[in-house]
Amino acid sequence: MSVRTVPEPYLALDDEVLDSRIRAAKEELGSSTVILGHHYQRDDVIAHADVTGDSFKLARLGAARTDATYIVFCGVHFMAESADILRAPRQTVVLPDLNAGCSMADMAPTEDVLLAGETLDRLGVRTVPVTYMNSTAELKAFCGDRGGAVCTSSNAKAIFEWAFQREPKIFFFPDEHLGRNTGLALGIPLASMVVWDPAKESGGLTREDLERARVILWKGCCSVHTKFQLRHVEERRREDPGVRILVHPEVPYEVVQAADEVGSTEHIIHVLEKAPAGSRWAVGTEYHLVNRLARRHADKKISILSKDFCLCATMYRISPQNLLWALENLLEGNVVNAIRVPENVKRGARVALDRMLQVG
Numbered sequence: 001m002s003v004r005t006v007p008e009p010y011l012a013l014d015d016e017v018l019d020s021r022i023r024a025a026k027e028e029l030g031s032s033t034v035i036l037g038h039h040y041q042r043d044d045v046i047a048h049a050d051v052t053g054d055s056f057k058l059a060r061l062g063a064a065r066t067d068a069t070y071i072v073f074c075g076v077h078f079m080a081e082s083a084d085i086l087r088a089p090r091q092t093v094v095l096p097d098l099n100a101g102c103s104m105a106d107m108a109p110t111e112d113v114l115l116a117g118e119t120l121d122r123l124g125v126r127t128v129p130v131t132y133m134n135s136t137a138e139l140k141a142f143c144g145d146r147g148g149a150v151c152t153s154s155n156a157k158a159i160f161e162w163a164f165q166r167e168p169k170i171f172f173f174p175d176e177h178l179g180r181n182t183g184l185a186l187g188i189p190l191a192s193m194v195v196w197d198p199a200k201e202s203g204g205l206t207r208e209d210l211e212r213a214r215v216i217l218w219k220g221c222c223s224v225h226t227k228f229q230l231r232h233v234e235e236r237r238r239e240d241p242g243v244r245i246l247v248h249p250e251v252p253y254e255v256v257q258a259a260d261e262v263g264s265t266e267h268i269i270h271v272l273e274k275a276p277a278g279s280r281w282a283v284g285t286e287y288h289l290v291n292r293l294a295r296r297h298a299d300k301k302i303s304i305l306s307k308d309f310c311l312c313a314t315m316y317r318i319s320p321q322n323l324l325w326a327l328e329n330l331l332e333g334n335v336v337n338a339i340r341v342p343e344n345v346k347r348g349a350r351v352a353l354d355r356m357l358q359v360g
């Protein structure tokens with residue numbers, strides 16, 4: 001196996017050639033290879049996905065395809081790690097571009113979170129650690145090893161309730177906004193949620209701050225979803241008082257409070273599917289998904305909440321060029337950019353994921 005970047009000749013191929021060569025490679029690989037496409041993926045890549053979904057759904061679907069030796073994950077690094085944690089022993093996960101990271105996951109480096117955990121221990125602050133799916137495998141293992149769990153944007157509320165049955169406080173990372181929105185949905189006042197800033201001594205928090213806190217939120221965010229602001233909701237309502245505002249829980253809490261509905265990517269897709277013809281929606285999530293939903297439901301008026309360019313730039317790194325390169329290498333028996341989570345990390349991460357699944 002090797003780690004390489006796409007060679008020059010692939011970069012010079014035009015769209016039609018790329019499309020037909022990807023189709024040909026897929027056909028030849030047959031059931032030995034499954035291509036997973038995250039909802040935020042660009043259109044010219046999602047066109048080749050065998051299945052689409054959010055990160056956890058895709059990781060499980062990849063593992064369930066036991067006939068497939070290769071799982072080509074068109075998403076970002078933490079997603080491919082989750083697929084590697086859940087995969088069957090004979091499967092290999094490939095990420096077509098290893099530089100496809102996640103700005104949110106990068107805001108919680110393992111050593112910083114470990115240091116925060118040690119500091120909380122030293123101060124005698126007892127917490128259950130909960131990490132969002134959008135984090136490194138190492139942080140999932142940290143939660144698994146310390147009695148905590150993983151959550152998704154769909155089940156964060158249930159996982160928080162589970163955690164509060166164990167300890168009076170939750171240490172949540174890496175998304176400050178999802179943590180705050182989940183806490184508010186459970187009736188926890190804003191004043192009882194404090195932000196741990198890893199750039200500051202003891203997270204910038206005093207002992208009193210930590211004592212009154214119910215939720216300690218990591219200072220991290222999604223570079224896409226934080227672009228949605230309250231002023232966008234106000235503008236859209238001014239333009240069209242009948243518009244419905246539908247947002248993802250990674251947006252800031254002021255936006256969630258002003259919206260009509262909030263929910264995970266899968267929830268957003270479901271709401272728009274069920275919405276009546278003629279209804280009008282301003283949607284606060286990634287650009288490619290919103291545009292696809294607008295095309296799929298042409299009988300409804302669907303647009304992105306903000307006119308700013310809310311695109312996941314790291315996801316965009318997965319291109320037809322590097323997808324083709326990965327597939328053609330598989331045809332020649334070469335596995336490029338395989339994702340391998342170390343066994344000791346995998347064990348702890350699996351524990352945290354299993355706890356999440358038990359809660360539901």
Ligand code: SF4
Nearest residue numbers: 102103104222224312
């Ligand atoms: S949309 Fe945000 S959280 Fe999702 S992969 Fe991109 S940067 Fe990460």
